[in-house]
Amino acid sequence: MASCRDVLAMDLHAAGEPGRVILSGVPSLRGETPAARVEYFRSHFDELRLRMLREPRGYPAANCNILVPPVDPRADAGFLILEQVEYPPMSGTNTICVATALVEMGMVPVREPVSEFVLESPAGLVAITAEVRGGHARRITFENVPCFAMALDLDIDVPTLGSVRVDVAWGGMIYAIADAAALGLELVPGRARELARVGEMIKVATREQAPQQHPEHPALVGPTICLLSGPAPDDSCDRCNTVVVSTGELDWDVPDTWTGALDRSPCGTGTSALMATLFARGELGLGQDFRHQGILGTIFTGRLVRETEWNGRPAVVPTISGRAYVTGHARYVLDPEDPFPAGFTVGDIWGAGVARRSGPGDGESS
DSSP states (O other): OGGGSEEEEEEEEETTEEOEEEEEOOOOOOOSSHHHHHHHHHHHHHHHHHHHHSBTTOOTTOOEEEEEOOSSTTOSEEEEEEOSSOOOSOOHHHHHHHHHHHHHTTOSOOOSSEEEEEEEETTEEEEEEEEEETTEEEEEEEEOOOBEEEEEEEEEEETTTEEEEEEEEESSSEEEEEETGGGTOOOSGGGHHHHHHHHHHHHHHHHHHSOEEOSSOTTOEEOOEEEEEEEOSSTTOSEEEEEEEESSOOOTTOGGGOOEEEOSSOOHHHHHHHHHHHHHTTSSOTTOEEEEEOTTSOEEEEEEEEEEEETTEEEEEEEEEEOEEEEEEEEEEOOTTOSOTTOEEOHHHHOGGGOEEOSTTOEEOO
C-alpha cells in the first residue's frame, strides 16, 4: 500500500449524498474486464477503500470512486465504486459525481451548453449528457444499464416486524423494496435511525428467504440494499423514498447491529429499480418523467426510455437526471506512523456490531 499513501481527490455531493472521486495516486489495475479490475483492487488495495470511507477521513454514509482507464474503447473513462461493505456494480449518485468531476477537471471533452461522453461502470457502459455553463457541470443525465423486476409481492417474515410485502428489482444493484406506510413509518429525517434499522432487517430477511441472482453475473446475489417507498408529500414529486445502505453485517441475535445509513439523495439505482417494478405493474409508462424525492427533499428525475432484454429477461432502460456540487479538493496522505492506516469505526455512530479498530493490533474496540 505504500504507493497509495498520497492521493488527490475531489469531494462532491449529489443531491446530498457524498461522492469522493480519487483523481490520481492509485497504481494501474490489472484485468481485462471491469469486474476483473474490481477484484484486483479488492485483493491489493482494499485498505485504501477502508481508509477513505472510515474515520477519520470518512463516516457511515461515505462513498468513494476510483478513476481508471476504460476497457471498452467506446468509453471515455472508467470508474470503480467503493462503499462500506461492498463494491457496487453501479451507483447513480457516484456516476453523477464522477461525471461532474471529469467535466470540472477538463478530463473529458467539454462543450457548452451540452457535453456528451460515455463512462464504463463495473455494471456496463453508461452514456452521460452534461449540461455545462461557464465550464461547470450544472446537471447530469445518465442512461443506466437495463433494469428489471426480479420478484414481486413476496411475503417476507421479518423478526420484530412480522410479514412484510417486498419486491426485489435490479437497478444497477439488487434492491428489496417495501412500502413505508404499511410499516407505520414516515419518511422524514427525524425517523432516520428507525428507518435504517427497519431497512436493514428487511434486506437481510429477504436475502435469507428469497435470494435473487443476477442472470448475467451469477456472483451478484441479493438484495444487498433496501428502498423504503412512500407517497408524494406534495405536487413537486411523484413519490418519495429513502434507501438504507449497510455499514456492517447484521446479527439477528444482537439488536445493536440492526443499523445502516440512509442514502442522503433520492438514489439513482434505487429510483431505477422502483421504476422497473412500476413498469412491470403497468403503473409507469415509457417516456414519462418520474420525480423521486429523497430524505432531504431533493429530487432526481427518472424516465424509462425504452424496453429491451437482458439475458432473455424483459427489461427497461432508465435515465436519471440530477446535479452534483463540488465541496472541496483534497490531497489525502498516510503518515507511515499512523496507528490507523485503514481507519476505524466506533459503536456510537457505526453500530456496536461493526465497532472495530483497523490498524496495528487490529481488534474490537468499545
